[in-house]
Amino acid sequence: xxxxxxxxxxxxxTVSRVVNHTPTVDAALTERVLxxxxxxxxxxxxxxxxxxxxxxxxxxxxxxxxxxxxFYSTIAAAVFEVSHRFNTQLITASSEETTSLExxxxxxxxxxxxxxxxxxxxxxxxxxxQPEIDMGLPVVFVDRPPAGLNVDSVLIDNRKxxxxxxxxxxxxxxxxxxxxxxxxxxxxxxxxxxxxxxALCAAEVPPEDxxxxxxxxxxxxxxxVVAHLFxxxxxxxxxxxxxxxxxxxxxxxxxxxxxKTRVAGFDDFxxxxxxPHPVTVVxxxxxxxxxxxxxxxxxxxxxxxxxxxxELLPTYxxxxxxxxxxxxx
Amino acid sequence: xxxxxxxxxxxxxTVSRVVNHTPTVDAALTERVLxxxxxxxxxxxxxxxxxxxxxxxxxxxxxxxxxxxxFYSTIAAAVFEVSHRFNTQLITASSEETTSLExxxxxxxxxxxxxxxxxxxxxxxxxxxQPEIDMGLPVVFVDRPPAGLNVDSVLIDNRKxxxxxxxxxxxxxxxxxxxxxxxxxxxxxxxxxxxxxxALCAAEVPPEDxxxxxxxxxxxxxxxVVAHLFxxxxxxxxxxxxxxxxxxxxxxxxxxxxxKTRVAGFDDFxxxxxxPHPVTVVxxxxxxxxxxxxxxxxxxxxxxxxxxxxELLPTYxxxxxxxxxxxxx
DNA sequence: GTGAAAGCGCTAACAC
DNA sequence: GTGTTAGCGCTTTCAC
Numbered sequence: 021x022x023x024x025x026x027x028x029x030x031x032x033x034t035v036s037r038v039v040n041h042t043p044t045v046d047a048a049l050t051e052r053v054l055x056x057x058x059x060x061x062x063x064x065x066x067x068x069x070x071x072x073x074x075x076x077x078x079x080x081x082x083x084x085x086x087x088x089x090x091f092y093s094t095i096a097a098a099v100f101e102v103s104h105r106f107n108t109q110l111i112t113a114s115s116e117e118t119t120s121l122e123x124x125x126x127x128x129x130x131x132x133x134x135x136x137x138x139x140x141x142x143x144x145x146x147x148x149x150q151p152e153i154d155m156g157l158p159v160v161f162v163d164r165p166p167a168g169l170n171v172d173s174v175l176i177d178n179r180k181x182x183x184x185x186x187x188x189x190x191x192x193x194x195x196x197x198x199x200x201x202x203x204x205x206x207x208x209x210x211x212x213x214x215x216x217x218x219a220l221c222a223a224e225v226p227p228e229d230x231x232x233x234x235x236x237x238x239x240x241x242x243x244x245v246v247a248h249l250f251x252x253x254x255x256x257x258x259x260x261x262x263x264x265x266x267x268x269x270x271x272x273x274x275x276x277x278x279x280k281t282r283v284a285g286f287d288d289f290x291x292x293x294x295x296p297h298p299v300t301v302v303x304x305x306x307x308x309x310x311x312x313x314x315x316x317x318x319x320x321x322x323x324x325x326x327x328x329x330x331e332l333l334p335t336y337x338x339x340x341x342x343x344x345x346x347x348x349x
Numbered sequence: 350x351x352x353x354x355x356x357x358x359x360x361x362x363t364v365s366r367v368v369n370h371t372p373t374v375d376a377a378l379t380e381r382v383l384x385x386x387x388x389x390x391x392x393x394x395x396x397x398x399x400x401x402x403x404x405x406x407x408x409x410x411x412x413x414x415x416x417x418x419x420f421y422s423t424i425a426a427a428v429f430e431v432s433h434r435f436n437t438q439l440i441t442a443s444s445e446e447t448t449s450l451e452x453x454x455x456x457x458x459x460x461x462x463x464x465x466x467x468x469x470x471x472x473x474x475x476x477x478x479q480p481e482i483d484m485g486l487p488v489v490f491v492d493r494p495p496a497g498l499n500v501d502s503v504l505i506d507n508r509k510x511x512x513x514x515x516x517x518x519x520x521x522x523x524x525x526x527x528x529x530x531x532x533x534x535x536x537x538x539x540x541x542x543x544x545x546x547x548a549l550c551a552a553e554v555p556p557e558d559x560x561x562x563x564x565x566x567x568x569x570x571x572x573x574v575v576a577h578l579f580x581x582x583x584x585x586x587x588x589x590x591x592x593x594x595x596x597x598x599x600x601x602x603x604x605x606x607x608x609k610t611r612v613a614g615f616d617d618f619x620x621x622x623x624x625p626h627p628v629t630v631v632x633x634x635x636x637x638x639x640x641x642x643x644x645x646x647x648x649x650x651x652x653x654x655x656x657x658x659x660e661l662l663p664t665y666x667x668x669x670x671x672x673x674x675x676x677x678x
Numbered sequence: 679g680t681g682a683a684a685g686c687g688c689t690a691a692c693a694c
Numbered sequence: 695g696t697g698t699t700a701g702c703g704c705t706t707t708c709a710c
Contacts (some may be wrong), residue, residue, distance in 0.1 A: 064460055065686095065688070068400055068689090072687080087426040087429055100416055109473070131394070275671055295623060372679060400687070
């Protein structure tokens with residue numbers, strides 16, 4: 021910057037003004053400075069600019085479970101879109117469902133002085149963030165609520181969605197319904213299980229007909245569970261899957277066996293319409309999760325002080341999968 | 350930091366040493382400093398630390414087309430993994446297939462003094478990066494080569510992959526093969542089209558039987574193209590789709606019409622195994638694209654100076670989709 | 679082993 | 695409208 025000032029024959033401050041588009045600079049000088057900048061290939065060091073001005077770093081952090089998962093990458097894309105609207109860069113990180121990594125990454129982001137944080141929590145305690153929040157760091161939680169912290173969150177109405185799906189199965193006369201969920205360490209899985217249970221209880225299905233199968237983390241695990249269920253003497257007549265990966269694994273196995281079981285599952289996705297088996301899915305507006313969280317975050321970053329908000333997004337039921345008549349072969 | 354030094358009764362320099370884990374600090378002093386840090390809730394400002402030390406910012410940038418696309422988010426996850434191994438944060442940004450946005454984002458990242466850049470180029474000219482590269486900024490291109498720049502790139506062997514798929518269709522006796530690709534502005538689509546054409550020419554398929562259909566950007570567009578093709582007096586007996594989205598749209602329409610056409614397509618994906626129609630897919634190791642690019646980038650960041658490397662990842666052919674006999678209904 | 683002073687690249691405050 | 699000076703929070707240099 022000093023070099024630029026020399027070459028243009030002005031002071032550093034004038035260069036600074038030109039770089040920052042301060043309106044009160046003589047046009048002739050501006051031109052000379054711009055010329056010098058071009059000649060020297062100068063580019064303002066934002067790190068230094070930020071340090072002195074003490075302003076925002078124009079950077080936010082997004083900590084999610086797994087960037088390669090469609091659900092989270094859709095959220096990331098939505099957050100990026102809002103972030104870009106506010107001229108802010110987005111640092112993304114995967115916590116890989118590991119508590120220690122979550123804390124490590126979050127604290128690193130704090131040291132880099134991000135303007136705010138959007139987090140899908142993995143651990144069962146986020147109180148390590150309390151000091152930062154007290155010092156004014158805006159934080160919004162997405163998909164799962166924080167533990168030990170009272171801050172903004174944007175969640176899906178998992179319970180009502182799961183309940184609606186199971187009620188649909190019950191209304192069609194099914195009584196033996198297998199409910200398959202991923203690890204109950206995950207908030208959304210617990211909620212969906214509760215929703216399903218609510219529906220079963222309300223319909224007075226006897227407890228011995230409630231079939232819960234937990235922990236099929238990979239689609240192939242779900243396939244194994246389905247195989248086990250349908251090899252049993254009295255298999256279920258309907259299956260409710262706690263997420264899209266379980267749904268895919270279950271459908272794969274049911275199709276392999278030629279079972280024409282009634283299937284429902286949480287998560288609507290682009291591919292659902294092509295599933296080789298009819299399914300009822302619980303859908304919701306995934307990008308909205310990210311958009312709402314980011315907009316909430318930027319309101320906080322811009323100084324708005326309202327009590328913590330807790331958004332709960334609604335779900336819908338939809339029919340997906342190829343109708344049997346239309347299938348190849 | 351000054352406050353911490355005061356409270357601990359030491360100099361700022363000693364605090365700095367403790368924070369940076371310098372081994373030559375008295376244990377008793379270290380303890381006092383750590384105590385003061387805890388009491389004051391101090392956290393080192395990485396922005397300032399970086400400014401003075403002039404070292405790396407421990408930040409790299411990843412500019413891709415669309416974060417919500419499975420292909421790119423898989424790359425992003427792989428890049429993150431490597432990046433985390435090197436204690437580096439990852440700034441991700443979507444260029445949304447817009448030339449101007451790409452340049453804007455990239456230049457912003459340069460101003461923030463990222464240590465390196467991984468880019469899926471969107472525009473047809475990246476020479477705007479030449480000054481930065483000359484000043485030592487490591488840059489690696491992924492999935493598409495740069496234009497106007499001679500730097501590292503990691504690509505898929507699109508041409509050979511497409512050629513292999515079309516050769517497979519030809520070997521089964523198909524002569525009227527429809528080749529459907531997305532916009533030819535995209536490098537990968539041009540390459541895949543060329544690969545397909547090579548196969549058709551080598552098999553001496555008369556030019557009037559080469560059917561090219563370009564620009565179905567959304568799956569529904571692909572469905573429309575398929576509808577058009579099969580409503581014609583002499584429809585193709587086989588279809589080759591330039592990417593997974595086109596494949597999905599084409600399969601949807603073929604299934605809807607009950608056509609039992611032979612289908613092949615570029616891209617292998619988790620869901621391909623559940624497609625309600627047999628397909629031959631051209632697959633490749635997507636995470637490897639990101640991993641290789643990131644590892645190459647970090648070698649450059651760590652000072653290795655080798656001539657620009659151009660990696661070309663191999664493809665494979667695989668059979669996907671549900672076998673007809675196993676299908677529901 | 680520890681501290682004092684200088685300075686990274688820039689901008690805020692104020693003088694001209 | 696423009697230049698000068700000080701200083702953001704830290705680390706480097708070098709003396710102790």
